[in-house]
Amino acid sequence: MLTRRLMLGGTMAGCLMPAAIGAPSDRPLRRRAAARGMYYGSAVGSYQLRDGDFADALAREANILVPEYELKRDTLEPRPGVFDFSGADALLSFASAHDMKMRGHTLVWYAANPPWLEEAVLGARDEKIFTDFIARMMGRYRGRMHSWDVVNEAIHPEEGRADGLRDCAWLKRFGPGYIDTAYHAAKAADPGALLVYNDWGCEGGEPWNDAFRAATLKLLEGAKKRGVPIEALGLQGHLSAFKGGIDRRKLVAFLNEVRAMGYRILVTELDVDDGGGPSDVALRDRASADICARFLEPVLDNSATQAVLTWGLSDRYLRGKPIPAALWGYLPRKLPLDATLKRKPVWQAIAQAFGA
Ligand code: G3I
Numbered sequence: 001m002l003t004r005r006l007m008l009g010g011t012m013a014g015c016l017m018p019a020a021i022g023a024p025s026d027r028p029l030r031r032r033a034a035a036r037g038m039y040y041g042s043a044v045g046s047y048q049l050r051d052g053d054f055a056d057a058l059a060r061e062a063n064i065l066v067p068e069y070e071l072k073r074d075t076l077e078p079r080p081g082v083f084d085f086s087g088a089d090a091l092l093s094f095a096s097a098h099d100m101k102m103r104g105h106t107l108v109w110y111a112a113n114p115p116w117l118e119e120a121v122l123g124a125r126d127e128k129i130f131t132d133f134i135a136r137m138m139g140r141y142r143g144r145m146h147s148w149d150v151v152n153e154a155i156h157p158e159e160g161r162a163d164g165l166r167d168c169a170w171l172k173r174f175g176p177g178y179i180d181t182a183y184h185a186a187k188a189a190d191p192g193a194l195l196v197y198n199d200w201g202c203e204g205g206e207p208w209n210d211a212f213r214a215a216t217l218k219l220l221e222g223a224k225k226r227g228v229p230i231e232a233l234g235l236q237g238h239l240s241a242f243k244g245g246i247d248r249r250k251l252v253a254f255l256n257e258v259r260a261m262g263y264r265i266l267v268t269e270l271d272v273d274d275g276g277g278p279s280d281v282a283l284r285d286r287a288s289a290d291i292c293a294r295f296l297e298p299v300l301d302n303s304a305t306q307a308v309l310t311w312g313l314s315d316r317y318l319r320g321k322p323i324p325a326a327l328w329g330y331l332p333r334k335l336p337l338d339a340t341l342k343r344k345p346v347w348q349a350i351a352q353a354f355g356a
Contacts (some may be wrong), residue, residue, distance in 0.1 A: 038306055
């Protein structure tokens, strides 16, 4: 449902016209973030770096990168003890060459695991099946990573556990303590990296989001009590332009509780699903900018927030491959730049949020 405000002219973000190149309001997102001592960046696949125009846009806009899939165990260790660091190394080289940080995603997850792993976990003698992996991955990049999503998406309240945790192979084999063990192993492997717990579901205003936020706070409170070295919460930030919405009051209260416990906050995978709306691209883009602005304003207003990363920079690679030109008008438009690398209202919304 489009709000009246949106139909009349949208948010500030939706009204701002892209500035002429070089004008102050043309300042790239990395510079706007840095002006507040923060980071803006994007998820990237190393294959995308072969696209010169895209690589130039990435270097212009981002001061932090995260591998979209090349630091996940299915890519890193396709067979037991056989490792492929080529993608992650290429991304780290690009980041280093362009004065960017890099963050690691992710070491312990229920998904993106190689086919051999799940059976190995369920039959594992001890936690070394993940603590050794953590030590090896983080040890390889020790001192060079801004942060790591050590554990990803461990919460799933719909499964009905009192602790709200997901009943994945890690939990089945090792119990809830696998989370604590993972973060202690991570802290030992790279004491200088910020250790992040990363998940989705805390952003929205629907009843299921309330349960998700409650379970997240329970996890963070328990970790703090037990001295588990989780240092930041990663809010993935997968938003929807035409479904659900943001309950600002609930989001602000949640973020304040996270900060009060001493955690830092990162937006780790921001994008906007613009499905379910009108076919008019301008209206879709404006609705996407509107929800972005409504999410980022309270998040960036919280002093614990350090970074915003979008889950990709351009719509060009939303299918894992360059989008054929003929299809551009009819595919999702989730990211700050369109498939031709032109800045969109979502870019303006992020710029505005940093500027605010
Ligand atoms: O492995 C190939 C590689 O050889 C090829 O060069 C490349 C380019 O075509 O594609 C690679 O394939 C796939 C890759 O996406 C790139 O599209 C991988 O097989 C596939 O597993 C991978 O899926 C990723 C998925 O997580 C699972 O890891 C998606 O890119 C990625 O967007 C998605 O991201 C997740 C976050 O990690 C966690 N939060 C939710 C988010 C969205 O689902």
